[in-house]
Each structure stands twice: as C-alpha cells, then as structure tokens.
Amino acid sequence: MHHHAHDSTGTEGSGCQGHCANPTAYPDGAPELPEVLTFEQPTDAVREFFGLSFGQMEAFAHMLEEEGELRGLIGPRELPRLWSRHLVNSAAVLDFLPRQAQVLDIGSGAGFPGIVIAIARPELDVHLAEPMQRRCEWLADVVDELGLDNVTIHQARAEELRGKGKADVVTSRAVANMSKLVRMTSKLIAPGGSLVALKGRRAEAEVTEAAGELKRHHLKAEVHEVPSIMEEESTFVVVCRRIK
Numbered sequence: 001m002h003h004h005a006h007d008s009t010g011t012e013g014s015g016c017q018g019h020c021a022n023p024t025a026y027p028d029g030a031p032e033l034p035e036v037l038t039f040e041q042p043t044d045a046v047r048e049f050f051g052l053s054f055g056q057m058e059a060f061a062h063m064l065e066e067e068g069e070l071r072g073l074i075g076p077r078e079l080p081r082l083w084s085r086h087l088v089n090s091a092a093v094l095d096f097l098p099r100q101a102q103v104l105d106i107g108s109g110a111g112f113p114g115i116v117i118a119i120a121r122p123e124l125d126v127h128l129a130e131p132m133q134r135r136c137e138w139l140a141d142v143v144d145e146l147g148l149d150n151v152t153i154h155q156a157r158a159e160e161l162r163g164k165g166k167a168d169v170v171t172s173r174a175v176a177n178m179s180k181l182v183r184m185t186s187k188l189i190a191p192g193g194s195l196v197a198l199k200g201r202r203a204e205a206e207v208t209e210a211a212g213e214l215k216r217h218h219l220k221a222e223v224h225e226v227p228s229i230m231e232e233e234s235t236f237v238v239v240c241r242r243i244k
Contacts, residue, residue, distance in 0.1 A: 039065055040083045045229045049091070056119045056146050061087060063142060064110065071138055073110035084230040089198065090116035092226040092235040093171055096196045097121060104167035104188060106158040107175040109135055113198060115142055117171065118151045126150055127167065131157045158184040166190040173198040178210035178221070178238065186217040195219065195240040203236035218244035 042058065050057050061082055068074040068082075078085065090113030097103060097117065101124055105114030108128040118126040128151060130136050136155045143151045154161065158175075170185045170193070178197065185195050199206060207214070207221045214221050219240040226235045 038080045040080055042083045042087075043230060046083060046088060049088075049229055050120060053120045053122075056148075057087060057116070059146055060111065060115060060119060060142060063145060067138075068110060071134065073135065073138060084228065086110075086112050087116060088228060088230050089235050090173060091120060092228075092237050093117065093196050093198060094120055095226070096194075096224070096237055096239050097124065097169055099123070101125070101168035102190075103127065103169045103171060104129060104161070105171045106185060106188075107131075107172060108139060108153075109174075111139060111142055112173050113171055115139070115148075115151075118143075118148050119146065122148075122150055124150060125152075127152045127154060129154045129156050129158055129161055131155065158188065162187045166193065168193045170195045171197070178206040179213045182210055182213040182217050182219060182240065186219065189219075189242050191242060193242050195238075197238045197240070199223075199236045199238050201234075201236065203238055207238060214240060218242060 042054075042061075047054050064074060064082060064086075065079060069076050069079065074082070074086070093113050094117065103114075103117060103124050104127045105117065106129045108114040108130040111128075114126060114128040117124065128139055130139060130153070133155060136153055139151075139153050142148070143153070166188055168190050170188050172181055172185070172195070175181060175197075176184060178199075181195065181197055189195055203223045207223055210221070220243050221238055221240045224237045224239060226237055228234060
C-alpha cells in the first residue's frame with residue numbers, strides 16, 4: 001500500500017497511519033481480511049487456452065471456492081492455487097485424448113481431471129468413477145450446475161467396473177503410483193486404448209518401478225513433460241498405450 005506524504009509528517013496516529021497500515025497496531029494480529037483475497041485469478045493465457053469453455057471452467061472454480069473446503073474436497077491451502085495446481089494442471093491431459101472417445105476418469109474426487117476434461121472437450125463421452133458417496137453428490141451438483149450433458153457418474157472403485165465395458169482412455173490424478181494404477185485399470189482399457197496419468201516430477205522413476213507391471217499388462221509407457229501456462233513447474237503426463 002502506498003502512503004501519502006501527509007501520512008508521514010510526524011503527527012503520529014493521524015489519518016490512517018498507525019492503524020490500518022501498521023500491523024503492530026493490532027496486538028492480536030490484524031483483523032481477518034475477506035477470504036476472497038486468497039483466491040487465485042486466472043491469467044489471460046489461461047482464458048485464451050480454455051477459449052469457449054472458459055466460462056464453465058470459471059463457474060467450476062467458483063463452486064470449488066465456495067464449497068470445496070466446506071465439503072472436504074480441497075484443502076484451504078489449495079484454494080490460493082486452484083487454477084495453477086488443479087485446473088490448469090488437469091488440463092495437461094487434454095492433448096493426449098483422441099477427438100472422439102469414451103474417457104473413464106477414476107477416483108474423480110473434486111473433479112480433477114474428469115470435470116475439466118468434460119468442460120474442455122464437450123464432444124467426449126466422459127465417465128467419472130468415484131467410490132465416496134459425498135464426492136459423487138458433489139460431482140452430480142457440478143454436472144447439474146454447469147449443465148454438462150456428456151458426463152456419467154459411477155459410484156464405484158476402478159476394480160468394481162471390470163467386466164462392465166472398456167474405455168478408449170482411462171485417466172487418473174493422485175490416485176496411486178504407476179504400478180498400482182496399472183493393476184487397477186488395465187482391464188478397463190479398450191484394445192488400442194491408453195491410460196493417461198497425471199504425475200509429479202517422480203513420473204520417470206514411477207514408470208521405471210512399474211516396468212514389470214507394464215509389461216505384464218501389455219502397456220507401453222511414455223512420459224511427457226507439459227510446461228504450465230501459469231507457473232514454473234511442469235506437469236508430467238504418463239501415457240501407457242495398450243500394445244496388444
């Protein structure tokens with residue numbers, strides 16, 4: 001905050017100085033600022049990136065900002081980086097999805113990346129699998145509120161969907177390490193389909209550790225580093241293609 005010259009003329013306590021601007025004026029800490037100030041603003045690059053779907057993406061962000069913490073979907077520390085760490089991070093999978101496809105997102109939780117995919121790619125048939133009832137209720141509220149007509153919600157663990165059909169692409173974020181993920185999802189991937197997993201910087205190491213599982217399940221993994229349009233940190237997308 002810029003102080004005006006007259007504030008510092010030595011008349012201590014006059015005007016606003018010594019009150020609003022000076023944190024020591026509140027021995028018990030400054031009064032709480034409205035929470036709104038802690039929310040992250042999407043940049044122009046983000047608006048441009050999402051294009052026509054930006055309005056719905058923003059509506060989804062607002063729902064998360066209003067109810068996410070309350071409903072136990074997202075921690076308070078994640079709200080100030082909702083766009084960079086969650087929405088934009090989820091969008092890193094978009095380049096690895098075919099034009100027309102059935103996508104199954106497992107462990108959808110708050111909607112990352114499943115809801116982000118459904119908003120950004122309305123032509124895809126998106127299925128969200130989430131075992132917890134309250135999270136499924138949240139996902140249903142989002143679908144309702146945003147008017148998404150390309151989403152089907154399944155209250156189920158990945159393992160429970162076996163034998164109920166296969167998806168062209170199975171996606172996941174923060175569900176399990178690669179070895180476990182391959183075991184969980186392998187039977188859900190259609191011939192010629194793929195598993196697309198969002199990972200952090202341990203992606204390469206996880207793929208190496210999962211070499212045996214990948215081979216056993218006839219999957220070939222490639223790690224792609226996707227630069228973020230909002231922060232320094234890249235996102236890593238592991239694409240495992242079914243080769244048999």
